[in-house]
Amino acid sequence: MQAQLSTLELCAGAGGEALGLEQAGIAHAGLIEIDQHACNTLKLNRPHWNVLEKDLFKFTDASAFKGVDIVSGGLPCPPFSKAGKQLGHLDERNLFPVAIDIIDQLRPRAVMIENVRGILDAVFEDYRNGIKKQLKKLGYKVDWKLLQASDYGVPQLRPRVIFVALRDSEMDRFNWPDAHKIKAKTVGETLYDLMAADGWKGAKLWKERADEIAPTIVGGSKKHGGPDLGPTRAKRAWASLSVNGMTIADAPPERDFVGMPRLTVPMVARIQGFPDDWKFSGKKTNAYRQVGNAFPPPVACAVAKQIAEVLNAAGRLVQVAG
Numbered sequence: 001m002q003a004q005l006s007t008l009e010l011c012a013g014a015g016g017e018a019l020g021l022e023q024a025g026i027a028h029a030g031l032i033e034i035d036q037h038a039c040n041t042l043k044l045n046r047p048h049w050n051v052l053e054k055d056l057f058k059f060t061d062a063s064a065f066k067g068v069d070i071v072s073g074g075l076p077c078p079p080f081s082k083a084g085k086q087l088g089h090l091d092e093r094n095l096f097p098v099a100i101d102i103i104d105q106l107r108p109r110a111v112m113i114e115n116v117r118g119i120l121d122a123v124f125e126d127y128r129n130g131i132k133k134q135l136k137k138l139g140y141k142v143d144w145k146l147l148q149a150s151d152y153g154v155p156q157l158r159p160r161v162i163f164v165a166l167r168d169s170e171m172d173r174f175n176w177p178d179a180h181k182i183k184a185k186t187v188g189e190t191l192y193d194l195m196a197a198d199g200w201k202g203a204k205l206w207k208e209r210a211d212e213i214a215p216t217i218v219g220g221s222k223k224h225g226g227p228d229l230g231p232t233r234a235k236r237a238w239a240s241l242s243v244n245g246m247t248i249a250d251a252p253p254e255r256d257f258v259g260m261p262r263l264t265v266p267m268v269a270r271i272q273g274f275p276d277d278w279k280f281s282g283k284k285t286n287a288y289r290q291v292g293n294a295f296p297p298p299v300a301c302a303v304a305k306q307i308a309e310v311l312n313a314a315g316r317l318v319q320v321a322g
Contacts, residue, residue, distance in 0.1 A: 005308055008032070008065045008106065010056060010073030010099055014041045014280060014290035016272065017074050017114060018049075020300025024308050029068045032056055038290050040281035056098050062105045069311055071103050072304075074114040074295045100134050103165075107138065109314075110307050111165035114295045117146060119161050131163070141171035147299055153182030154273040154296045155190045156214040162303055166310060173310045177302035187214050187241050191267050200253040206261065209242040214271050219292020227288040229263070248288050265291060273298045 005026045009018050012031035015038075022028070030050045033039050039053040075095045103111055119128065132142045142165045149158035166174055188210035196203035215237040218230035229238050229245030238245035242260050249262035263271075265280060265287045273296035280287035 005069045005311055006067075007070035007072045007112075008062070008068045008102075008108075010071065010102065011075055011095065012038070012042060012051070013074060014038045014294050015045065015278070016274065016294030016297050017072060017112075017300040018042070019274070019278065020295070020297040020302075021070075021072060021112075021304045022046075023297060023301040024304035026070065026304055026308060029065055032059060032073075035290075037282035037286040041279070041290060044281050045278055056095055059098070059102070062102045065106055068106060068108050070110045070112060070307065071099070071106060071108045072112040073099065075099060096131060100131070100138075103135070103140075104138055109167060109170070109311055111135070111140065111163065112303060112307060113163040114300070115161050115163070117159045117161055120144075120146060135165050139167060140165040141168050143171070143174070145176050147176075147303070148179070149273070149296045149299050150184040150213050151179035152177070152296075152298045152302050153184055154271075154298050155184045155187060156217060156271050156273075156296070158216050158272075158296060158299075160295065160299065162299075164303065164307065166307070170310050170314055173313065175306055177306050182298075184213050186211050187243070187271065190214075190270060191263075194264070194267050194270070195252055195261060197252045199255040200257055200261070201255060202253070202257065206242055212241060214238075214241070217268055217272055217292045219289050219294075227285045248284055250284065268292065272296055 006029045007021055007026050008029050009031040012018050012033040018028060018031055028049050030052055031042055032052045032054050033042065034053065034055050036053060039051050042049055042051045099113065128144070135142050142163060144161055144163045146159055146161050149156050149160065164174060188207035192203060192207040195206060215234050218234055227248040229235055235245040239260065244260040244262045247262055248268070249264050252264060253261045265284060266276065268288060269278065269280065269291045270276065272291050272294055274291070280290050282290070
């Protein structure tokens with residue numbers, strides 16, 4: 001019987017990517033995350049996971065995880081985000097060098113790293129090629145692709161870049177997941193039952209008005225941003241869907257509520273692709289920030305399945321040869 005594939009997850013956050021990998025049948029040898037609230041979320045939902053509350057910059061010895069099949073993670077976005085200064089390698093939060101060092105120590109069979117669309121900007125071409133060259137020296141072939149979350153059933157415009165690296169002999173068998181297999185629902189279709197949960201009489205009319213998928217959920221950072229749906233442009237987009245993006249609500253609209261409703265954390269989590277039973281630790285601001293910064297599980301699952309298919313097929317070939 002073939003052993004279950006395993007991963008070491010870097011910058012695990014609230015578990016969006018980790019949950020997607022789990023859904024793809026991949027076990028977690030360890031999950032490293034610096035934020036206490038996110039670590040508590042991981043432990044709350046998966047008490048059996050090996051969650052390590054650590055600063056990745058100080059994680060210099062990864063030898064305990066020798067033998068993992070995959071190194072995965074969502075490295076900090078601000079160094080490459082258009083919402084920041086796009087300082088790239090000059091940004092103190094850039095963790096690509098640390099990730100490559102861990103990959104060098106562990107030499108996993110595959111790598112799966114998520115980041116923002118901005119990393120594909122022309123200004124970072126040399127940096128991307130530098131990552132490619134470093135991984136090539138370690139025996140990997142690298143590919144990256146911009147994936148749109150709504151193409152995988154997530155009711156949100158959320159473009160994300162995925163880096164996949166596999167051994168030269170295995171990368172040729174890797175295929176990016178097919179898009180549009182699951183049609184993304186509108187915001188109204190996605191959230192109607194949650195909006196109507198406290199008997200709001202306007203829920204049905206609101207559902208008809210909220211007739212498109214959501215704009216990108218913005219999580220904010222510890223330095224900037226609170227529990228709201230993003231900058232002015234994003235708030236206007238939400239207003240066109242009859243959603244008040246100024247703040248996050250503690251509860252659904254009451255029966256006689258009039259006006260544009262606000263979203264609750266569970267509503268935002270559903271838009272982000274989390275299952276309803278995934279709970280977020282911490283007060284509203286911390287919980288919302290975890291949701292907003294997460295990688296949608298359905299997208300992570302789709303990519304991870306393709307990686308697992310390659311690795312499992314290679315394992316079967318070895319078994320037959322043996």
